[in-house]
Amino acid sequence: MLNDPRSHGLWEKTAPEAPTTSPLDGAISADVVIVGGGYTGLSSALHLAEAGSKVVLLEAKEIGFGGAGRNVGLINAGMWVMPNDLPSVLGPVHGERLLDLLGNAPKLVMELIDKHQIACELERNGTLHCAVGADGLKEIEDRAAQWSARGAAVTLLDAAETAKRIGSDAYTGSLLDKRAGTLQPLAYARGLAHAAVKAGVAIHTSSPVIATERNGSRWTVKTASGEVSAEWIIVATDAYSTGPWEQVRSEQVHLPYFNFATVPLGHNLRQSILPGREGAWDTKEILSSFRMDQAGRLVFGSVGALRNTGLAVHKGWAKRALKRLFPIIGDVEFECEWYGQIGMTDNALPRFHKFAPNVVGFSGYNGRGIAPGTVFGRTLAEHILGRIGEADLPLPLTALSEPSFRALKEIWYEAGAQVAHFADARF
Template sequence: MITGQSHGLWGATASLPPPTLRLADESVVDVAIVGAGYTGLSTALHLGQRGVSTVVVEANEIGSGAAGRASGMVNAGLWVMPAALREALGPVYGRRMLNLLRYSPRTVFDIIEKYDIQCEAKRVGTIHCAAGRKGVAEIEERARQWQALGAPIHILSRDETAAKTGTKAFALSLLDLRAGTIQPLSYVRGLANVAIACGAQVFTHSPVETIIRDRGNWRLKTQGGSILAKWVLLSTDVYTAGIAPELRAGQVVLPFFHVATAPLSPDLRHSILPEGHGAWDTRTPMTAFRKDDAGRLIIGSVGALRGTGTIIHRSWARRRIRALFPQLGKVELEHAWYGRIGTTSDHLPRLHALGDNMIALTGFNGRGIAPGTLFGRELAGYIVGDTAADELFLPFSPAEEAPLRALKEGYYELGAQVAHLPPLN
């Protein structure tokens, strides 16, 4: 359920979702999609445009998983640099993925503009800030690799970075003009509205309990009804429960939290990210920061707001805000929330075939908005036969258990708390 604790500022300010019902009878369709996030709803939208009968079934509410909790930065590419992506995927898939993702934010903003989705969209770019000497080297290399591919990437000097961010904490930064920001929960709800308008059915509060073969098709059973479909797309990522445990087991969960201040005064609001950019730095753990339309400052980092983490991370956020933006003085934190990011060993997504005509896409590694929307379009093309399996953006791979998964997850949650403790005097 979407509450203030689960979705914070986004839940409080998002546009209303489309009216939906629980699945209560049998639906017979071409495609069943499990999960109402970016990828699931984008796939449904693009299938609907082709006249393919589609049902999206969601265990909770639209955007209740990672899609509704994200920072809302619409970035191009993935976390890894282009050269690392090519090395991991090989020359064919590496080139294909880079070509696909190079201008992926355009897909998001074009959908927003075409269908008039009200989600505080700002197509002004994002800023990746260099922290320390190592961060400077990382930013310079990242810029070099993207510029070699013709991307509109610019290195900003210390003074230019300070002018665009409002903080003097960084030696330089990378401005990516392809990117931007959105209100993520409003965007995913807008996708649902568009998918429904294109003919898809969306059912919420209808967790799938079993998926079985039935006369050459797939039958998805919920407590209240069932769906008989030729194709199934599982788009639940690390929020998968029960039906395909291998999808959750194949990833290491990284907790990520956000806090948001009360709306800043007009003068202070203009002193921070005056052009509306979203930003993050190269620190470990990272700091992400942006504003919403009401002038609230939003700051996020690795960590879970539970147990001792609640106090530690909120206190860190106040200190970090003071360090970055001393002009603010003492600030009031109005909202706080956190969620889970599914990570893979090489920081690349995974495409799985779990049976005949049953596929799953996982492992967005914190880059779900633009890639998720774009991958949904590509998966729709594959399902209808426009794209062959060997023409997809990723090869199909088996779902495998992530090594030392539980140990790593505990380490990340505890390690984030240690990293966010106040320094010893």
């Protein structure tokens, strides 16, 4: 996007076209104005419009420009935090409420894809959280026990079954989450946009918000060439926030994450590597993720940014790591390369913010954007429609705050990933 081949890579190359949009021009009125064209904003817009609300969505750049169009494409349930830890962090009411909502979030994603016939390469075969060593195995055993106690459809697999499903004997076991799956993330975002437009939403891209103004019971949201008057504002900008809600970006530490996509693999390799098409990632601190797309490309990623010296370092590591993980693959060639930023909060959990009267938003998805973004978008719609009160939301109201040493942490994450990948598997 915006003439940058490393922003969205394979996903931009293979996604269906987005709906035709244009910048906001002139003054218009709506019930709700949504700022941000990712999963949260698009899901909110779709659910509000289907309920009869007049909705305008403003996107600073293009649909899916932020994390929605750059991520791995894993439809995960829950967050990185262990299930039993959520009630201790959020309290028993919000903790269990959030676990229930996010545990069922992949189901909503798949229902929307089916309902609106979104062509986004959906695979419903689950995900595999792969254990590295004894410590990794203990981690997934604990996670499996905690989810199973809540009735989740998860299964702990031994090393032999994991090797059969992955095509590699590198792991001591894995956690199969049958609630989850994979999709083409930019195609999903664009599909939601098409569905929203069909439901009556007015989407304006290349329309960054520059200011807001309160006029009685309504808000005026201004861009360079127009303005929208509405009773409610949904802030759905998350890790790529700029302008009036730049504080949302400032309360998150950016963690860079890259992906490489191989050329389509031959038939024999596709029958050996992830034959069930599950998405996978491992338990390493600097983790790796891998999954297949519909054409048989192996998408392989990890922490790091593909800029400056990082491009050569991470590409060299990816080729070595893939050959070590899948010896039968040989020397691979990459067809696409891209990266983005994951917004990490200080407790690895999302936030609910009330920026002003009738100005609300969820943010801080910590690398779990697809299912949480979709279900939080629906939740915001239900809140505005009066179906869910503020006291009944899945997260408590949180004040905006910037983490200590944010800028230094971001430099460290990018540099540290380069150091780790330069040294890993070189000998």
